[in-house]
Amino acid sequence: KAGVTQTPRYLIKTRGQQVTLSCSPISGHRSVSWYQQTPGQGLQFLFEYFSETQRNKGNFPGRFSGRQFSNSRSEMNVSTLELGDSALYLCASSLGLAGGYEQFFGPGTRLTVL
Amino acid sequence: TQLLEQSPQFLSIQEGENLTVYCNSSSVFSSLQWYRQEPGEGPVLLVTVVTGGEVKKLKRLTFQFGDARKDSSLHITAAQPGDTGLYLCAGARGNQFYFGTGTSLTVIP
Numbered sequence: 001k002a003g004v005t006q007t008p009r010y011l012i013k014t015r016g017q018q019v020t021l022s023c024s025p026i027s028g029h030r031s032v033s034w035y036q037q038t039p040g041q042g043l044q045f046l047f048e049y050f051s052e053t054q055r056n057k058g059n060f061p062g063r064f065s066g067r068q069f070s071n072s073r074s075e076m077n078v079s080t081l082e083l084g085d086s087a088l089y090l091c092a093s094s095l096g097l098a099g100g101y102e103q104f105f106g107p108g109t110r111l112t113v114l
Numbered sequence: 115t116q117l118l119e120q121s122p123q124f125l126s127i128q129e130g131e132n133l134t135v136y137c138n139s140s141s142v143f144s145s146l147q148w149y150r151q152e153p154g155e156g157p158v159l160l161v162t163v164v165t166g167g168e169v170k171k172l173k174r175l176t177f178q179f180g181d182a183r184k185d186s187s188l189h190i191t192a193a194q195p196g197d198t199g200l201y202l203c204a205g206a207r208g209n210q211f212y213f214g215t216g217t218s219l220t221v222i223p
Contacts, residue, residue, distance in 0.1 A: 004156070035213075042116065043157075043202060043213035056209050090156050099144070099209040105156025 002026065004093050004106035012112045018079040021109045025072050025093030031055075032074040033098050034066060037088040037108070048098055049074050055097060078111075086113045117141055118205055118214035126220045127193055135188045135201055135217045143205030143212075146179055146186045151200040193221045 005024045013019050025032050033056075034046040045058035049068035066076045072093075078085055088110050092103035118139045127133055137146070145164045149157035161170050163179035163186065170177045174197075176189040186203055198221050203214040 033211075042215045043204075045210055045212070048209070058210075092156070097209045098211055099206045102159055102162070103211070105149075105158070107154065107156050 004091060004104050006089075006091055006106040006109050008109060009107065010110045010112075012114065013081050014114050015081055015083060017081050018077065019081060019111060021076045021078075021089055021091075021111075023074045023076070023091035023093075023106060025074070025091075026104055029093035029095055029104070030072055031094045031097055031101070032068060032072065033092045033094070033103065034074070034076050035090045035092065036060070037090055038086075043090070046076070050097055081113045083113050085111065087111060116215050117212040118203055120201075120203060120214040120217045122217060123215065124218050124220075126222065129194060129221055129223050130192050133190050133193060133219070135190075135219070137186045137188075137203035137205075137214050139184050139205060141205070141207065141212075142183050143207055144183075145206045146183070147204045147206070147211070148177055148186070148188055149202040149204065151202060152198075157200075157202055190219075193219075195221045195223050197221050 007022045031050040033048040037043045048056040052068045063079045068074045088108040090108045092105045094101040094103045121136045147162045148160045151157040161177045166181045166183045168179045174191045201217045204211040
């Protein structure tokens with residue numbers, strides 16, 4: 001069974017641009033959660049999608065948004081990029097809502113904002 | 115402010131030594147998980163503990179959930195270079211996981 005895949009693996013953008021990251025969950029998993037990982041703040045929860053609906057949201061500004069498609073694939077968008085958005089963005093998939101099921105993480109997308 | 119604080123933040127030990135990593139909070143969690151993350155990879159789940167006071171052993175790794183379900187510890191016996199990585203605890207509250215600050219472990223051969 002294939003694991004969670006994320007594309008692209010690496011991305012370099014400049015301030016003010018926008019970026020879209022993609023996550024394909026494990027087959028059969030209906031929940032996708034997104035996290036931001038930085039050396040200073042650690043792993044912080046962005047949002048979770050289940051059955052194409054956002055079910056949970058962390059404490060991030062509205063510049064961070066996401067969506068989930070009918071095949072459970074998810075995309076995350078960050079608009080008007082800031083230097084502080086440089087981070088490893090991880091997605092995790094689970095059979096059901098993350099709090100009750102094991103999460104499987106992808107390798108992440110390393111975003112660098114110049 | 116992080117909901118879960120881990121200590122120590124960094125740990126460098128010789129192969130064969132024992133170590134303990136702590137994960138502390140003032141909040142109660144319904145379950146607690148431990149992950150290991152290697153460079154360039156996402157975190158991989160090691161264990162989930164659910165009951166206060168629960169102890170789980172996974173080969174040389176021993177995990178304990180505090181009686182009040184607010185804290186946890188990870189003990190590694192006879193550490194090996196393959197144990198090197200970032201160890202993360204994560205507590206579940208409602209439908210969300212809150213991750214700890216992380217402990218970076220280096221085991222020197």
